[in-house]
Amino acid sequence: MVEFVITSDGSKTLYHPRIGEHYHSRHGAVQESKHVFLGMGLKHFMSLHHPPAVTVLEIGFGTGLNFLLTADHCHADGSDLDYTGVEAYPLPADTLAQTGYGDYVSPALWQSFLSHYKDCLTAPQVIGEGCVLQIAPCPALEFTTEKHFDVLYFDAFAAVHQPEMWTEETLRHVCTFLKPGGVFVTYAITGNLKRVLKSFGFTVEKVPGAPGKREMLRATKE
Ligand SMILES: C[S@@+](CC[C@H](N)C(=O)[O-])C[C@H]1O[C@@H](n2cnc3c(N)ncnc32)[C@H](O)[C@@H]1O
Numbered sequence: 001m002v003e004f005v006i007t008s009d010g011s012k013t014l015y016h017p018r019i020g021e022h023y024h025s026r027h028g029a030v031q032e033s034k035h036v037f038l039g040m041g042l043k044h045f046m047s048l049h050h051p052p053a054v055t056v057l058e059i060g061f062g063t064g065l066n067f068l069l070t071a072d073h074c075h076a077d078g079s080d081l082d083y084t085g086v087e088a089y090p091l092p093a094d095t096l097a098q099t100g101y102g103d104y105v106s107p108a109l110w111q112s113f114l115s116h117y118k119d120c121l122t123a124p125q126v127i128g129e130g131c132v133l134q135i136a137p138c139p140a141l142e143f144t145t146e147k148h149f150d151v152l153y154f155d156a157f158a159a160v161h162q163p164e165m166w167t168e169e170t171l172r173h174v175c176t177f178l179k180p181g182g183v184f185v186t187y188a189i190t191g192n193l194k195r196v197l198k199s200f201g202f203t204v205e206k207v208p209g210a211p212g213k214r215e216m217l218r219a220t221k222e
Pocket residue numbers: 022023024059060061062063064065066086087088089090138139140141155156157158162
């Protein structure tokens with residue numbers, strides 16, 4: 001049902017024919033993930049707070065690219081990582097194995113991710129030293145947890161294809177899981193998104209986007 005496409009930085013993404021959209025930027029899947037989620041989200045949070053451990057919530061787990069790059073970075077940095085992905089339509093494990101994302105992270109992380117992926121859909125799994133992954137196989141609006149997170153990666157399909165992901169209701173629901181001081185990042189920026197996040201009391205910033213997008217949004221929960 002999904003098809004692989006090579007993006008401008010040589011990394012692969014998937015095309016979802018029913019939704020009519022790619023899972024990542026065609027200007028570079030790995031490049032986008034590193035810039036938007038790692039650079040503007042995780043590294044920004046770490047540089048402000050220097051915590052020994054970080055908790056990340058991702059809406060739209062998909063192929064796991066954002067998790068893999070985050071886990072690889074945290075391992076190199078000596079930080080523990082507790083990562084929760086929310087995914088309404090989990091991909092089959094054999095599709096993930098064909099992404100080639102093992103080329104961008106340590107071989108041990110890649111192998112551990114592939115072998116634990118199915119179990120992550122039912123319970124948290126230790127993927128490496130100090131690294132735990134859980135994937136909630138449900139729509140964002142049905143996700144619930146006792147946990148609160150430092151960083152929220154909002155990686156939904158674009159509003160033209162999935163407007164229900166960008167409504168005040170969905171954004172309010174997912175933002176309840178952010179800690180005070182927590183950082184929300186997404187690859188897009190629209191007037192509506194800024195207005196909604198400001199109405200939640202977040203400090204909203206327009207920051208440089210990944211190649212192909214001039215700007216993106218970062219917001220901090222006060
Ligand atoms: C832009 S892609 C995300 C790409 C992903 N972060 C990756 O690195 O592969 C959007 C993802 O949101 C998922 N999705 C669609 N509707 C959803 C919903 N209601 N709740 C949670 N995830 C949803 C899609 O199945 C898809 O995996």
